Amino acid sequence: MNLLDAPYLRLPRALRRWRLKEWQAVQLTGPGVFVNLALFDAKLMSLLQAKIYEHARDAKIVHEWKLRPGAFAVADQLLASTTSYRDRRGSLAFDNQLAQGRIAITIDLHATRALPAVVGRLVVHGDRGASHVASLPFAGAVGMYSHKGMFPVEGELAVGDRRYVLTTADSLALLDDHKGYYPYVMRWDWVTSACHVDGQARGFNLTRNQCRDPERNNENCAWQGDRIGLLPAVEFERERARQPGEVWTIRDRAGRVDLRFEPTVPGDVSVNAVVVHSRYRGPFGRFSGRLEPEGLPAMTIDRWFGMGEDFHLRC
Numbered sequence: 001m002n003l004l005d006a007p008y009l010r011l012p013r014a015l016r017r018w019r020l021k022e023w024q025a026v027q028l029t030g031p032g033v034f035v036n037l038a039l040f041d042a043k044l045m046s047l048l049q050a051k052i053y054e055h056a057r058d059a060k061i062v063h064e065w066k067l068r069p070g071a072f073a074v075a076d077q078l079l080a081s082t083t084s085y086r087d088r089r090g091s092l093a094f095d096n097q098l099a100q101g102r103i104a105i106t107i108d109l110h111a112t113r114a115l116p117a118v119v120g121r122l123v124v125h126g127d128r129g130a131s132h133v134a135s136l137p138f139a140g141a142v143g144m145y146s147h148k149g150m151f152p153v154e155g156e157l158a159v160g161d162r163r164y165v166l167t168t169a170d171s172l173a174l175l176d177d178h179k180g181y182y183p184y185v186m187r188w189d190w191v192t193s194a195c196h197v198d199g200q201a202r203g204f205n206l207t208r209n210q211c212r213d214p215e216r217n218n219e220n221c222a223w224q225g226d227r228i229g230l231l232p233a234v235e236f237e238r239e240r241a242r243q244p245g246e247v248w249t250i251r252d253r254a255g256r257v258d259l260r261f262e263p264t265v266p267g268d269v270s271v272n273a274v275v276v277h278s279r280y281r282g283p284f285g286r287f288s289g290r291l292e293p294e295g296l297p298a299m300t301i302d303r304w305f306g307m308g309e310d311f312h313l314r315c
Contacts, residue, residue, distance in 0.1 A: 001135060001145040002076040003179045008142055018043050021186065021315075022074040022179040024083045024094050025049075026105065026124065027307060028153055029194055030171035032056055033164045034284060034305055035157065037092060037107065038176075039072060039083055042186075042315045045276045046071050048085050048092055050109055050118055052159055053265055053284050055305075060265050060284070061159055063109045063118060065089065078103070078126075078147065078177055090118075101127025103175070107157075116160030124173040125152045129201070130228040131175075134219040136211040144180030144211070150194050150203040150223040151175065172201055183210060186313040189236040191250060191261055193287050193306025194223070201225055202299060204291060206234050206250055206257065220257075222293035229293025231257055238310075242281075248308060250289075259289035259301060261308055281310040 008016045025038035032055050040047040046067040053060045067085065075081035075096055084093035090109035097103065103124040111117040129151030137143040152168035172194040187210060194203030204222040211217040220231040232252040240246045248261040263283035284307045291299045 001133075001179070003143075003145055003181065004076070008181050016181075019181055020179060021182045023176070024074055024096075024178075025176040026094075026103075027174040027176075027192060027194075028122065028157075028166065028171065029174075029305065030153070030164060030166035033157065033159075034307075036282070036307060037105065039074065039085055039092060039094070041072065041074050042276075042313065044069055044315050045278070045313075047269075050092065050107060051267060051282075051284075052118060052157075054159065054162065060267070061115060061118065062267070063090075063115060064269070074179070098126045101125065105155075111160070118157070118159055120155060120157035122153055122155030122157065122166065122173075124175065125154075125168065126175075128152050128168070128226065130223045130226050132205065132219065132221045132223075132228055136217040136219065137213075138181065138183065138210055139212055142181040144178070144182070144209075146180075146219050147175065147177040148205050148219065148221075149175045150201060152201070170196060172196070172203065174203060174205070184314060186210070186311065186315065188311045189309065190311070191248070191259070191287070191306065191308040193301075193304040195304050204231070204293075204299075204301075206231065206259070208234055208236055222291050222296060222299055224293075224296050224299070227296060229296035231291065231293050256292040257289075259287055259291070261306075262286050262288075263308065267307075276313075276315045278314075279312040281308075283308055 023040040028035040034053045036051040038049040048065040050063040072085040078096040079099040095104040109118040131149040153173035189208045214233040237249045250259040263285040265284035267282040269280040
């Protein structure tokens with residue numbers, strides 16, 4: 001869904017483009033590694049993010065570049081397109097070919113004095129998992145579009161001299177393709193995770209955002225293999241925020257969602273400019289609890305590794 005084709009405040013298309021926030025991202029989980037890759041375009045601020053957590057080393061590698069406005073364009077659809085950025089520091093590209101059932105990801109980030117090189121090529125098999133596409137309203141005659149999903153992924157990733165091999169039998173990708181006419185202050189809470197349990201792929205996506213009437217309009221779901229089950233609206237509570245022993249609790253009113261998230265790997269982004277102000281937290285950590293998705297067996301979450309976001313951006 002290309003929201004630039006939808007009317008917004010009676011603005012011409014060129015001005016609508018400058019109010020549309022959009023990004024393409026993917027989380028990858030495989031043996032020994034968890035990866036978050038994103039190209040984020042808020043128009044007045046753009047980011048390239050590559051965050052890699054290596055379990056054996058208990059180490060997080062972060063290549064994060066703040067880019068000029070208009071540095072790249074997010075694709076208007078995933079059927080046949082490319083979202084990419086390249087400069088002297090390296091490149092990240094999503095080659096979207098969902099009409100053929102795949103998204104190819106290439107990453108080539110050069111080493112710096114503080115960071116190792118990150119090089120890899122991975123293929124997300126979009127025809128072998130479960131998509132979740134939502135179009136949800138904000139206040140007024142505006143809204144957002146989101147395409148999420150859990151899919152098998154395969155390929156190789158090198159972090160410095162360390163090499164990780166991901167196969168469709170042991171690795172998963174969580175897609176996040178997103179566009180929205182967000183308010184001047186963007187705000188949401190979000191958690192996601194996926195893993196193999198007894199040989200079956202399982203995962204979840206839970207968000208509390210700025211959508212109107214979240215009891216009806218939300219994108220909460222769980223995946224089992226190539227099946228999807230919807231979940232109700234949720235609330236987030238945080239204890240000991242930004243302190244040792246921090247805990248996020250995610251629950252719904254009926255008891256179908258009861259999750260505990262323990263951040264163990266911090267991830268903050270702070271930008272304080274005249275027209276742009278960000279207080280973003282994106283920690284990695286462990287989930288425990290229980291989910292009862294509509295139409296699927298109940299899921300026990302036992303120390304799954306994943307990530308959360310406490311997102312605030314004025315832009």
